[in-house]
Amino acid sequence: xxxxxxxxxxQVAFWAILKVGIILFVMLTVVSYLxxxxxxxxGHIQARTGPNRVGPFGLLQPLADVGKLLFKEEFxxxxxxxxxxxxxxxxxxxxxxxxxxxxxxxxxPMFQVTDIQVGVLLFLAMSSLGVYAITLGGxxxxxxxxxxxxxxxxxxxxxxxxxxxxxxxxxxxxxSSMSLNHIVDAQAGxxxxxxxxxxxxxxxxxFKPHLMxxxxxxxxxxFAETNRAPFDLPEAExxxxxxxxxxxxxxxxxxxxxxxxxxxxxxxxIAITLYLGGWRGFGxxxxxxxxxxxxxxxxxxxxxxxxxxxxxxxxDQLMNLGWKILLPAAVVNVLIAGIxxxxxxxx
Amino acid sequence: MVPYLFLGFxxxxxATALMVVLHKNPVTSALFLVLAFCSLAGIYxxxxxxxxxxxxxxxYAGAIMVLFLFVIMYLNLKHDIETGVQTAVRRGLGWGLxxxxxxxxxxxxxxxWSMGPVLxxxxxxxxxxxxAIGKVLYSRYLFPxxxxxILLLVAMVGAIVIAKGRKGPEGEGA
Numbered sequence: 001x002x003x004x005x006x007x008x009x010x011q012v013a014f015w016a017i018l019k020v021g022i023i024l025f026v027m028l029t030v031v032s033y034l035x036x037x038x039x040x041x042x043g044h045i046q047a048r049t050g051p052n053r054v055g056p057f058g059l060l061q062p063l064a065d066v067g068k069l070l071f072k073e074e075f076x077x078x079x080x081x082x083x084x085x086x087x088x089x090x091x092x093x094x095x096x097x098x099x100x101x102x103x104x105x106x107x108x109p110m111f112q113v114t115d116i117q118v119g120v121l122l123f124l125a126m127s128s129l130g131v132y133a134i135t136l137g138g139x140x141x142x143x144x145x146x147x148x149x150x151x152x153x154x155x156x157x158x159x160x161x162x163x164x165x166x167x168x169x170x171x172x173x174x175x176s177s178m179s180l181n182h183i184v185d186a187q188a189g190x191x192x193x194x195x196x197x198x199x200x201x202x203x204x205x206x207f208k209p210h211l212m213x214x215x216x217x218x219x220x221x222x223f224a225e226t227n228r229a230p231f232d233l234p235e236a237e238x239x240x241x242x243x244x245x246x247x248x249x250x251x252x253x254x255x256x257x258x259x260x261x262x263x264x265x266x267x268x269x270i271a272i273t274l275y276l277g278g279w280r281g282f283g284x285x286x287x288x289x290x291x292x293x294x295x296x297x298x299x300x301x302x303x304x305x306x307x308x309x310x311x312x313x314x315x316d317q318l319m320n321l322g323w324k325i326l327l328p329a330a331v332v333n334v335l336i337a338g339i340x341x342x343x344x345x346x347x
Numbered sequence: 348m349v350p351y352l353f354l355g356f357x358x359x360x361x362a363t364a365l366m367v368v369l370h371k372n373p374v375t376s377a378l379f380l381v382l383a384f385c386s387l388a389g390i391y392x393x394x395x396x397x398x399x400x401x402x403x404x405x406x407y408a409g410a411i412m413v414l415f416l417f418v419i420m421y422l423n424l425k426h427d428i429e430t431g432v433q434t435a436v437r438r439g440l441g442w443g444l445x446x447x448x449x450x451x452x453x454x455x456x457x458x459x460w461s462m463g464p465v466l467x468x469x470x471x472x473x474x475x476x477x478x479a480i481g482k483v484l485y486s487r488y489l490f491p492x493x494x495x496x497i498l499l500l501v502a503m504v505g506a507i508v509i510a511k512g513r514k515g516p517e518g519e520g521a
Contacts, residue, residue: 009348084374118477121401128409132381135413139374139420151421154413161409178477 019113023100031261032062034300041304066254074250081140088137089252092259095126096266103269106279106288108181119180120172123270124165127225131157133259134227138244149243152233152315159322160224160231166330167217170337171205171274184278194344204277210340213333215275217326222271224322226263229307233315268299353393360386373419377412384408398477 004010036051036058043050051058076085102119105111116122131154138150172178175186191198191207198207205211224231233243245256272278272295281291313321363383370376384407391400484492 081372081374084378116397118397118401121398121405125401125404125409128405128413131409131413132416135416135420136378154417158410158413 016113020101023105023113024097027097027100027262027265028258030265031258032066034261034264035065035257036061037300038304038307041301042308045305045308069251069254072250074252075247077142077247079142080247081142084136084140085247086252088133088140089248089255089259091136092130092133092256093262095129096259096262099123099126099266099270100262102180103266104180104184104273104278105269105292107285111279111289112181115179115181118178120168120178120183120274123266124161124168127164127267128161130225130259130263133256134244137248137256141244141247143247145241146244146246149246153227153244156224156227156231156233156318156322159319160221160326163217163322163326163330164221164225166327166334167214167221168274169334170211170214173334173337173341174205174208174211176341180273180278184273184280187277188280194340202277202280202282204275206275210333210337211275213329214337215271217330217333218271218275220321220326222267223303223306224318226260226267226303228260228264228303230310230313231318232307232312233318264300264303265296268296268303272296272299349393353390356386356389356393360390374416377416377419380415381408381412384412396476398480 039061040050040058051061054060054064076082099122101113102116102122103112104115108115134153134157135150138146138148138153141147171183175183177183177186187203187205189203191201191203193208201207206215223229227233245253248256269292272292276295279288279292281287281294360383363379363386366379367376367383370379384403388400388403388408391397391403
């Protein structure tokens with residue numbers, strides 16, 4: 001045993017697997033309570049109290065929900081493509097879980113599974129794979145509404161992915177690295193603005209004028225990538241009944257929801273890491289995870305707030321916003337950020 | 348560790364590539380192609396080409412294959428009737444190209460895998476291969492890079508012209 005423990009590869013693998021286990025367990029718990037939080041937030045926004053019958057303040061509601069879903073009958077349409085019908089819900093969860101492995105939850109190396117040099121690219125790669133779940137789920141169900149939902153979703157995600165990728169480039173230029181750790185490190189200390197030091201404000205990317213618009217673009221595309229309102233056209237219960245998951249029931253349906261909430265957590269974490277200083281905040285570094293949790297909670301609340309406040313976009317409005325406003329704005333911003341970074345390096 | 352991982356990825360690559368060709372359902376074939384791209388990305392990662400591996404997933408698995416799937420899913424391929432002549436031409440082409448591929452790989456094997464010019468200087472440790480690729484791409488290979496972007500621009504303009512042309516004489520575009 002001691003011999004095995006001395007092996008460096010074994011040690012790395014052991015710690016990585018342990019961290020992965022802890023993160024998965026914590027995230028799954030968080031997701032089940034996010035659903036309760038969503039219903040509570042929705043309730044209070046609509047001037048009612050939300051679920052409060054199961055346990056104190058409704059805190060045991062997630063258990064009741066999961067129990068109900070587990071025992072529900074599972075239904076598979078007769079003409080469905082069975083294999084793909086089964087695979088699609090898994091694909092909804094998988095990209096989000098893979099991305100969790102590169103997020104710095106606190107000061108590294110303790111609070112991060114691994115840091116890779118192309119962390120931002122891994123995030124983009126995984127979010128581009130997220131299209132498959134909804135497209136395949138919609139297609140394999142052999143249902144017209146589901147097919148329309150899947151079709152809309154893929155068009156939407158492909159369109160907004162471009163603007164999202166372009167809105168990340170200014171941050172990469174500013175930090176001159178694609179590793180999430182380096183990006184967090186570049187946001188340490190008080191705000192540095194074009195050679196001036198601004199006291200009382202942290203050096204977050206968000207506070208730099210040439211990075212403010214990319215943050216806004218990233219936030220908008222975030223909603224589109226997670227298929228949340230006001231960009232929830234793939235579901236659009238008014239016109240498509242339930243969109244791509246109309247034929248799914250029981251735990252398969254739950255997996256789609258798990259995927260949506262996991263995606264929310266992951267994409268908020270990425271937004272925090274890229275623009276809001278990651279786990280950095282006031283006080284000693286070991287409080288990093290507390291700051292991270294606070295920022296994440298604020299972001300998730302923002303997600304829910306928007307969902308229950310804004311109406312859904314029309315399809316042509318969605319495409320106009322994506323292609324004619326967000327994409328050109330993001331391209332211009334890449335140019336501006338490039339000029340700023342070049343000027344700073346050569347002035 | 349790395350050789351075993353390589354064997355795993357390589358076996359997956361070969362198996363999925365075979366399934367692409369052998370499976371009857373075109374959608375399943377396309378999905379196996381996605382898996383093949385992902386195993387190729389794994390092999391890139393094992394060769395410390397992280398940038399290339401990730402771009403492989405973003406571009407091929409995430410963008411190109413989604414469009415492929417679109418075409419396969421929404422154009423009904425079941426009723427695509429092929430005449431005997433088409434099948435014969437396709438078979439002939441397949442045999443010819445296969446023989447060519449076999450010939451080239453055979454020649455390569457006899458020459459002991461000499462793969463042509465290899466970049467002499469490896470990127471410095473810690474610099475990351477994104478930086479290395481960027482430097483080479485914008486200095487030594489600038490001309491091919493620009494040519495490729497012009498090609499893509501031409502394809503894009505072509506696609507827009509074709510899409511606009513369907514509107515007829517009353518449409519805003521020609």
